[in-house]
Structures are given as structure tokens and as C-alpha cells.
Amino acid sequence: MSILDMCQWLQDTNIGTSIRESIWVFPIIEGTHVLALSISVGLLLVSDLRLMGYIMKTRPASEVYEQIKPWMFTGFAIMIVTGIFLFWCQAVKAYNSIFFKTKIVLLVVAALNAILFERGIYRRVDKWDNALVPPMQARLAGWASLILWAAIITCGRTMAYTF
């Protein structure tokens, strides 16, 4: 069974078909996916801007980051759940879209960037917690995160188009 066959099977399941053919369910899931950008990437923006040394500079970087984390993860959980359902009901279209494939790769890179930051420079945060402008490695992690997420949003939105 090829990946394409699996995608076809997935979107032909009862759940996939019902979401796709429903008047309300698809727009509600899609609308939630778009509006939850505000609590996933929107909140991430604030902690990234602190890492880059642009806002809340007089507050410890760890405070800005740690406090926003649970809310941000809630946002990303909503994104993942709604995203899975969106994929479920149009898996073949997603499989054939270069933007979707790029989006998945970028999501993995963004996750790796976050893990590298946590395991790397953030372990020594007590040394730079109060720095107005965090060290280069932390600033780079912030920049990389914002650029990656902007690209992920772009890929997601552009999936709807065929050029």
C-alpha cells in the first residue's frame, strides 16, 4: 500500500467523508485552525521577541517564556487536533500539494529548533536571564522560530491555491 493509497483510504473513512461533505463541520474546524493561530504563533511571537531582545527587556527572559508556555502549548494543541481533522478529510489533496509537504518539513524543523534551544543555550539561562539583549544563540533561535512559523503559515494558506 503506497502513501497515496493510505491517504485515499483515510479520506474515504466515515469521519473523513462526513467532515468533507458537511456544510458546517469543515468551516468550523478550518476557522478554529485559523483563529487559534493567535494563541499558538501569536503567543510564541511575544516570547520570541523577548529572546531577540526587542520587548519586555527588563523582565527575565525565562519569566516571559515560562509563563506563556502553557497557554502557547494549549494553542498548539488546538492547531494539531484541528490540523489532523483537516488532513483526514482531504488527505489526497494534501499529499499532492507541494505546500503541504513543505509545511510538514518546516514543522519538523521548527520543533527541532525549539528542542535545540531548550537543550542548548536555555540550559544556561541563569547566566543571561536578565540581559537586555540575550546571547547570539538565543537571538538566533528567536529569529529562526519566527521565520519558520511565517513560512509555515504561508504554506498552510497557499495550499488552497493551484498555480
Next chain:
Amino acid sequence: MSSLTPFFQWCDNTVISQAIRDSKYAFPVIENLHLFGLTVLLGTLVVLALRQFGVLYSSQPISEVARALRPWNRWSVVIMLITGILLFLSEAMKCFSNQSFRVKMIFLFAALLFQFTIYNRIVRSEDKVAPAGGKIAAAIVLCLWFGVGLAGRAIGFLG
């Protein structure tokens, strides 16, 4: 509503409208910028509202959080309006007959009015704890802007 027909027709026929329609990439590019604006605008509002509700950044005064986020919030509004006007120009006649577009405009004017006359003034004066009025204002501003986003998304789905 019919007295507005000539205005919508004029919007639909500007040089900019035609240029956007003629280009393959202009609409999606502008739409993506519109989505970036939405993320920043709603994101900054959510952070400030969570602060007012007392569940985030409790050690920072509310006015300080508001000041840190203000330029991002303001510029995102500017980007939303510019890109929104461009998107509208490129399909003004489609918007004219679109119920969701009308709902969105009502939410938009209410949101802009409420945020820039009342809400921004309220958060500027709040310190450690937001009074009930401040929390209610935060809830209202969130409802209005999320209403704009929801109705905006509905333009494409429901008509």
C-alpha cells in the same frame, strides 16, 4: 443598501483592483500578509487580556505589558487595514452581496471604535490588578476582534 452600489462598482473597477485580479500571485500574497497581521493582532490582544484576567505575567503592571505590546498591536492593525482594503478592492462586487462581509464590517467598526476610544485608555491606567470593568473590557475587545476574524473567514465559506 442599493445606494451603495455605485461605490462598490467603482471600487471593483480601480486600477489596483484590476491589477490584483490580473496577477496570479498578488491575491495569495496579500492574503498571507493579512493572515500574518491577524496572528500578531489577535496574539497581542490575547496576551494582554490574559494579563488582565490575572493568569499571565502577574509581576508586571498591566500598563507595562500594554506598552510593550502596543507598537506590535498598532502596526498589525495598519497591515490588516491596508491588506484588507486591497483584498476588498479586488473583489468588491463579490463582497457587496456577501452577508458575512457585512457582518465583518459591523464587527470591524465596533472593534476599532471600542479599542481606540475605550480599551486602550483603560489598560494604560491599570496597575497590578485589573478591576472588574477592565476584565469585562478585555473580554469585549477579544469578542469583537475574534468576531471580525470569524466573519472574515466566513466570507469565503458561507457567502
